[in-house]
Amino acid sequence: MTERHPPGALRQLVLARIRLFYREPSTVFWSFVFPLALTVALGIAFRSRPPEALGVGVVEGPGAGGVAAALVADRELRVERLGEAAAGAALRTGRVALVVQPGTPPLLRFDPTRPEGRLARAVAADLLERAAGRRDVVGPVPAPVTEPGSRYVDFLLPGLVGMNVMSTGMWGLGYVIVETRQKRLLKRMAATPMRRGHFLLSFAAVRALFLAIELPTLIGFGVLAFGVPLRGSLVALAVVAALGAAAFAGLGLLVASRARNTQTVSGLINAVMMPMMLLSGVFFSSANFPAALQPAIRGLPLTALNDGLRAVMIEGATLLQVAPQCLLLAAVAAGSFALALRIFRWS
């Protein structure tokens, strides 16, 4: 009648978490398929290829033929002859980066906030001067760089790994725990002799397990498909990623510790993640932000994670060299776990 050897509680809790995970197709999509698809899409969009020619519109009119002939001399430019109105429209929509109005002197219309605009202006001005007889005195020789490590995809992949570690941690703990609370299942389980630490540990164990799947998948894909370099040691990479996962698991637990419903926690998760997605150098370098913001940006856990991953993968940094990032992540993890456990609401 009475059964004495119970199945291990932690094992059962972990099994339940895993089952609930893979039986919910949307969570599988967001954790595994989405980051891969994003890498593929961005990798293709920014793949290494001959730099795309810059569109330049030449307004029809007297002298247009001569201007166009001067500009087609450089393969970096794609020259179109357009009517006045069409040229304006092409510039506004970004189809051309520059509009040349023939005349004496010719007028170069471009948007100075767009890098392509500034580049096209410089190239076009150069070509027009040369066509008019200017002689170059220095003659610098261009030497294009294409080796792995300096391309956009090399920058992007560690950022995507960091973002994925962040979002799976925040949603995987934060959202799921609040959903459990909202369904009153948390209270029901707290009414059993369950060791409460086991409940939280089951989440940590599942996160660690999924990290062990996510990380090799994403990085392996980047290495094989795009030739992203992996110059540092795998151990250093795993340590940085694991500390990042711990930090975001802690933050996920923290946002979930008191929220009563999933709407609240979704808002909290987005409020925590959105600024970091922008500031912490996922898609573009955080060095683009003003110097005054830099200390704050350096303090964000995602910045630390991304910088650490990039340093190890691309620059071959050792653990010692990424120690500051590791320490920051460990501190965030410890602080958020400790605070979350103090204020956690079981009912």
Place this chain on the structure above:
Amino acid sequence: MTAPAIRCRGLVKRYPPDVLAVDGLDLEVARGECFGLLGPNGAGKTTTVEVLEGLLDPTAGDVEVLGRRWGTDAAALRARIGLTLQETHLPDRLTVREVVRMFRSLYPAGRHEDEVIRLVALEEKRDAWTERLSGGQRQRLAVATALVGDPELLFLDEPTTGLDPQSRRQLWDVVTGLKRQGRTVVLTTHYMDEAERLCDRVAIVDHGRVIALGTPAALVAAHVGEEVVEFTPGPGPGLDDAALAALPGVRGVRRAGEGFALVTEQLHLAVPALLAALDARGVTLAALSTHRATLEDVFMALTGRRLRD
């Protein structure tokens, strides 16, 4: 082992700022008894059981469960009680068996999952995801999770609320089976038929206090009588309570909405006398019915309200 299953004195639970959910409640539940807390919604039943279950801290009062206290013996007590909450949404995409096994793993000792699943008659649904279960099957699964630790004391909070009649009967069968095994069961309900059918003793709770306590039969006998005659007069001259109370065999008169309820132990005297009296006054009858007195009538007699409004 002589300590009662539950002893509770002067229980008060106040939710700031001004909600007094439980207002000085005393209870004693013996071992092996099926005890019912009967009362309308908002009477404080759930708050009371959640304090007894150690899920809420009382504002004041003294609670002893199985001879122990939550403050000092929580871990040991958790292993000895089982419970269902009023509403628990078990994970949608776990099977019945996985849910029961997971709960089993949380107890240091208990019963095998298959045994418990059989007990609540869910063998056929053993491998179905819980999202595929009907309301009654889910409720029985919740009871299974309460039984899997082989508890000495079982709390069921509104186990049949919202269920169809057939599901309710199936759940009653489960509880009846537990009673037969001599388990102590505390259940809350606002269904008087459920309390009458399942409970050895009932506490009627209203506004956070016990207003009546005893076996269902004794409560009915003490507060109502054996039979109730309800009638609604048609349009016409009014009736006064005193004249009705003076009829032969009538023990009490209550107004019930448009009509009256007469309490009697001698239906064969009271009904003919009532009809004769109405006839003599020229009062027509819009409706007349009689039924055996129930706990619902007890609640009406004590509070002037119905259990479910």
